[in-house]
Amino acid sequence: MSDESESPVLISIITPCFNEEDNVAELAARIGAALAQFTKYDYEHIFIDNASTDHTVEKIKLIARNNPRIKLIVNTRNFGHIRSPVHAIMQARGAAVIAMASDLQDPPELIGKFLERWESGYKIAVGVKPQSRETFLMALVRRTYYRTIGRISDVKLIPDFTGFGLYDRSVIEEIRKIDDPYPYFRGLISELGFEYATIPFEQPRRLRGITKNNFYTLYDLAMLGITSHSKVPVRLATMAGFVLALLSLGVSIMYLVLKLFFWDYFTVGTAPILISVFFFASVQLFFIGIIGEYVASIHTHVMRRPLVVEKERVNFDMDSTTTS
Template sequence: MKKISIISPAYNEEDNVRACYEAVRTLFEGPLAGYEREHIFADNASADATADILREIAASDPHVKVILNSRNFGGSRSLYNALRYATGDAILVLLAVDLQDPPEMLVEFVRLWESGYEIVAGARAVREEGFLLRASRGIFYRLINLLSDIDLPVNVGEFQLIDRKVWEAVLQRDDHYPYVRGIIASVGFRRVIVPYTWKARTAGISKHNFSRLINEALNGIFAFTNAPLRLCTYLGLALAAFCLLYAFGATIAYFIRPDVAPPGVATLIVSLFFLSGVQLAFIGILGEYVTAIHSQVRRGPMVIERERINVADEPQQSARTAA
């Protein structure tokens, strides 16, 4: 019997974790009855009753594995750490416990996987959310596809079913701040995209506020492209050339018409502040890359776990860690 692993990260989701568990169990008692179930919950140090509920569920169902983090390490790191524990023949990378990604899509995902596709990716064709967030997400996907050399499908998140061989390739990526959907897109393999409606949350409060979404977007951009640094180089050269041309033109104007040539004070002030602003922007972009390098070099554990429940095996190690 083939096994399907489902990863569900959680943080302060006491209103949703049980419903998520029941929805997945119902699927494997019905249309997916021919498959073995492995449901892995990763709790990111919730301050509510989420961990207690997960303990109760795991105590009554050996198909449920629970990883409790010692603190909140962020959604991406917690997800990637939980992904290392998957033992299935196919892995649903992320099923949000708020059920905004409909669990029933897993039936179609498994069917397509069995037909030969190694990555079955859900695309949020319809989003039940505000215009600002929809527009921001659309801009991000188009921007990263423009800047990077990978094809990141528009509106595709981590709601993807991947084959075991894809899972192994994903875990070879040794990244301290993994952008999981980008890693999946970068490894290749045969992929099909299935559109669906991303539902509005019915219980609890979303933890993905606008600032966190911006941080996730920047992580994706800086992880998969050096285009911002290259743009800084081009703009720096262009500004230097423009300043030389302006200086040359101002000198010629002074000798031809000294009475109408600018006295220079205003020009210097404008140039100084403009160039200072550009330099600060470039330093900020460079700092983002330096910070990423700093985190990679210092290493340390991606996630520190406080407790594991129904987990017997050690997680899959990345290539660098294993070495």
């Protein structure tokens, strides 16, 4: 990229955080150590905080006071784990942007491998986790989701990819053009079609703090991935309606024939009627819910709300920082 006589190339590190007071100091130190071995690179480390209720902001400010490379964006409220990281990426000034979580489950030591792939010509280098130190049930759910959305998606998604990786400036500018108010970042990377390199790693267990993901956030992310990159569910609803209509017609004809031939012996009873009513009602509610997810996605795009609203910034040069 550059020789020793040229100015160092700026690399941007993006870290979203919420109530991670026990991890931010170690994360900043490990990122600094990982990049210290590359004299041809300088870096900025942008923390974006989703209105933490602990001492995360104070600890980042303390680190930033002694290290101008550390920057901080504080949101006015918690805007969620989907919008906040993308907003921070849009503020980065580096020739490449590296996104990673703040819980230390994305190893900063992989930064060197990302840079190697970038130097070799890849616009995108991502970490994939075919294995992780989590409970069997959670691992099974994640694996099933990744495989399912990979099969039904309109584009080939990167399996076992969570967003951890390096993205060239050209990739970031393409994402900026899309201007999605609720972006499924993992899907956007595949949608753009840039050639990418994958680096497998085993995700370590979280050592400090508790995960901020719950059933709702994981469900929201799963539905966002499906509605953003697949029409299969709504087409399944159409096909299921057609098949069930044929099935109902067939059963009706069968009952009519049996009743005509065995008028005195064949009794329908109420049980089949009740079972049929509950079955068809359940199927209808399920597919109404699927359609509702697509409608909600359209509603979000129509509203065009900002990704986040900032409360304050630390160590930013406001004149040279881009806006989203």
